[in-house]
Amino acid sequence: MAQLTCRDLCIGYENTPVVTGLTFDVEAGDYLAIVGENGAGKTTLMKTILGLVRPVSGEIRFSDGLKKTEIGYLPQQTMVQKDFPASVLEVVLSGFLASKGARPFYNRAERELARVNLERMGLDGFEKKSYRDLSGGQQQRVLLARALCATRKLILLDEPASGLDPKVTVELYELIRDLNRDGITVLMISHDIEAALTYANKILHIGREIFFGTTQDYRKSDTGKRFAGIGEVDHG
Amino acid sequence: MAELFERLADYFRFPFVRYALIVGVLIALCASLLGVTLVLKRFSFIGDGLSHVAFGAMAVAAVTGLTNQMVIVMPVTILCAVLLLKTGRNARVRGDASIAMLSVGALALGYLLMNLFPVSSNISADVCSTLFGSQSILTLTSWEVWLCLGLSISVVLIFLVLYNRIFAVTFDESFASATGIRVGVYNLIIAVTTAVVIVLAMNLVGSLLISALVIFPALSAMRVFNNFKSVTICSAAISVSCAVLGILVSVLWETPTGPTIVAADIVCFGAFFIIGKIRRGNT
Numbered sequence: 113m114a115q116l117t118c119r120d121l122c123i124g125y126e127n128t129p130v131v132t133g134l135t136f137d138v139e140a141g142d143y144l145a146i147v148g149e150n151g152a153g154k155t156t157l158m159k160t161i162l163g164l165v166r167p168v169s170g171e172i173r174f175s176d177g178l179k180k181t182e183i184g185y186l187p188q189q190t191m192v193q194k195d196f197p198a199s200v201l202e203v204v205l206s207g208f209l210a211s212k213g214a215r216p217f218y219n220r221a222e223r224e225l226a227r228v229n230l231e232r233m234g235l236d237g238f239e240k241k242s243y244r245d246l247s248g249g250q251q252q253r254v255l256l257a258r259a260l261c262a263t264r265k266l267i268l269l270d271e272p273a274s275g276l277d278p279k280v281t282v283e284l285y286e287l288i289r290d291l292n293r294d295g296i297t298v299l300m301i302s303h304d305i306e307a308a309l310t311y312a313n314k315i316l317h318i319g320r321e322i323f324f325g326t327t328q329d330y331r332k333s334d335t336g337k338r339f340a341g342i343g344e345v346d347h348g
Numbered sequence: 349m350a351e352l353f354e355r356l357a358d359y360f361r362f363p364f365v366r367y368a369l370i371v372g373v374l375i376a377l378c379a380s381l382l383g384v385t386l387v388l389k390r391f392s393f394i395g396d397g398l399s400h401v402a403f404g405a406m407a408v409a410a411v412t413g414l415t416n417q418m419v420i421v422m423p424v425t426i427l428c429a430v431l432l433l434k435t436g437r438n439a440r441v442r443g444d445a446s447i448a449m450l451s452v453g454a455l456a457l458g459y460l461l462m463n464l465f466p467v468s469s470n471i472s473a474d475v476c477s478t479l480f481g482s483q484s485i486l487t488l489t490s491w492e493v494w495l496c497l498g499l500s501i502s503v504v505l506i507f508l509v510l511y512n513r514i515f516a517v518t519f520d521e522s523f524a525s526a527t528g529i530r531v532g533v534y535n536l537i538i539a540v541t542t543a544v545v546i547v548l549a550m551n552l553v554g555s556l557l558i559s560a561l562v563i564f565p566a567l568s569a570m571r572v573f574n575n576f577k578s579v580t581i582c583s584a585a586i587s588v589s590c591a592v593l594g595i596l597v598s599v600l601w602e603t604p605t606g607p608t609i610v611a612a613d614i615v616c617f618g619a620f621f622i623i624g625k626i627r628r629g630n631t
Contacts, residue, residue: 162526185526196388196519199575206516210527216509242574255523262527 115140115178115266115297116161121170123153123160129168130156136316136324140265143289143298145308145315145327147339152319154301155188158268161299182211184259184267184296188274189251194244200254201239204230207261222261229257233287249280253287260291267291269300273307285311305340352600359599367493368486368605372591374500375552376561376609378545380587381507383566384580385518385538394432394539396559397451398546401428403555404454406478411465418495422547429543433535480554480606486599488551496548503541510534515576552591553606561587564613571617571624586616 114137121134130153138144146154159165161172162185184207204226205218212218230238233253238246243254252272259267272288273281281304289311292298302308308315308327315330317323323335330336359365386392405424409417432447462475488496507514516524517534525531549558569582594609 159522164522164525183526185523187520187522187526190520190522192388192390193519197570197574197576197579198515198519199577202515202576203519206512206519206524207527209512209516209524209529217512240575245574258523268526 114138114175115142116299117171117173117175118161119171119173121160121172122168123156123165124168125156125165127168131318131322132168133322134170134316134318134324138266138297138299138314140297141292141295142314143292143312144300145312146299146301147303147305147308147315147317148319154318155270157318158270158299158301162268178265182263182265184261184263186252186255186259186267186269186272188270189255193251196244198243199239200230200235200241200243200246201226203243203254204257204261207258210262226257226261229260230254232260232291233257247280249276249284252276252284256284256287260296264296266297266299269298271301271303273302273304281307309340355600356596364486364488365599367488367490368599369592369595371488371493371496371500372552372595372605372609373588374497374504375545375548376565376587376591377584378500378503378507378541379549379558379561380565380583381504381580382538382542382545383562383564383587384569384576384583385514386542386562387566387570388518389538391542392559392563393447394429395542395546395562397432397447398425398429398543399550399555399558400451400458401425401454402547402550403478404458406550406555407458407461410467410474411461413467416491418492418547421550422544425547426540426543429539430536433539478550478554479556480604486605492551496551499544499548503545506537506541510537511580514538519576553609557606557610560610560613564610564617565590568613568617568620571620572627586613586620590616 116138118134118136122129122132123134124130134157146157148154156165160167162183201223205222207229208218208222208226212222227236227239230236233256235250235253235257238250238254243251246254256267256269256272259269269288273284276284285307288298288300292311298312300308300312309331312327315323315325315327315336317330317335317339321335323330323333325333331340386395402421402425405421406417408424409420412420414420428450432450459475467474513524513529513534516529517531517538521531545562546555546558549561553561565583565587566579568586569579573579573582590612591609594612595605597603597612598605598608
């Protein structure tokens with residue numbers, strides 16, 4: 113059953129459309145990679161799904177018992193975070209904010225779950241470490257653990273591997289694949305078309321051409337061939 | 349030394365000295381708590397801009413001959429805080445320019461007004477005391493003392509209750525709003541409390557020096573501590589001790605209160621800077 117359905121969606125900023133006519137659905141357990149040229153509107157699409165940007169027109173629907181506050185999100189890192197004095201545990205716990213409601217402080221169960229999620233990311237024993245002293249890959253895994261605290265169902269990742277070296281990138285992709293195998297639906301924006309084709313089972317290509325379908329179909333499609341450089345490239 | 353304490357005890361027989369100390373400590377506490385967030389959000393300049401607006405509003409209040417100047421100063425500053433936050437959001441590039449415009453504009457017009465419609469014979473002393481605080485913390489009316497007490501306690505309570513939300517909104521706005529936190533509301537709360545703290549702090553250090561009270565303790569704490577909780581607690585401790593020290597010194601040696609407190613903050617920053625360097629060198 114579809115967790116997320118977009119019908120005839122038009123996205124953009126302040127009523128200036130960037131992409132029109134997006135129709136796709138994401139089923140529970142899917143791994144959807146969103147690919148496309150720079151500036152095609154990938155991040156805008158993700159922000160629209162999250163409700164940070166208003167859709168210009170069209171419809172976004174969550175179903176299958178998924179609430180808007182049950183989405184985990186891994187945004188691109190900001191300058192502010194690079195030298196932010198926060199412990200790893202403080203960052204991860206902030207994933208519970210939405211679910212804890214009006215209660216001002218975190219409870220023991222949440223602390224415990226935060227530790228479990230850190231462990232899942234291979235960061236046990238990192239609770240007290242300072243976020244700003246970690247390597248880029250470790251920081252991304254902390255933010256992934258935070259996203260896991262916010263959701264058990266669906267995570268949205270915006271360029272999770274940007275700025276990471278190849279070895280760390282592969283490790284991160286494998287962690288994400290494991291999460292997906294554990295039943296979490298993954299929506300990932302990626303520049304890295306190779307990784308997208310390797311790990312995702314569905315591809316959404318946005319830009320001048322729009323493609324939505326399985327990874328196998330994408331490989332065979334003209335859009336896929338042109339963009340991923342698979343087979344004969346026809347520059348016409 | 350004993351003589352010094354005797355003199356101090358003498359001074360503390362006066363209620364206004366005791367009020368000054370209590371109010372000063374509370375204001376310094378509020379300023380430092382908010383300071384951590386403002387510095388990390390790269391909003392330090394908003395505090396600076398607002399303090400100049402508060403000066404302008406104070407001038408208007410003085411000229412109109414209001415005995416209760418807070419009635420004008422507080423709402424005007426809060427309004428500007430909200431406006432600045434909005435413009436900073438919608439047009440990032442022009443945000444800092446609009447703050448610069450507003451703050452120098454308010455400063456110039458405020459001084460102009462005070463000159464055109466002088467309320468006392470010694471304008472420069474008036475202006476000086478509004479800008480640098482001088483002894484105004486010692487001349488608070490009991491109504492002002494109660495207002496300061498009430499407002500600063502509310503600021504501390506708001507900060508405690510919203511602590512985790514403020515952390516989330518400061519660390520990562522997009523994540524916070526994506527998970528359903530109303531970031532706009534919390535930014536508004538931060539802006540309004542900042543305005544309140546700035547107006548209160550005018551009494552303590554004067555409008556030109558408020559930023560120091562907001563920025564220095566937070567920056568000092570960040571040199572040494574690595575998590576948000578310790579930074580917040582340390583910043584509060586630094587700010588309160590510097591305020592106490594500054595007020596005592598200024599009472600004993602009759603130095604202007606505001607600059608004395610700020611001088612203590614600067615010395616503290618220097619010390620923490622060095623401690624931070626040594627610590628990082630060792631690891």
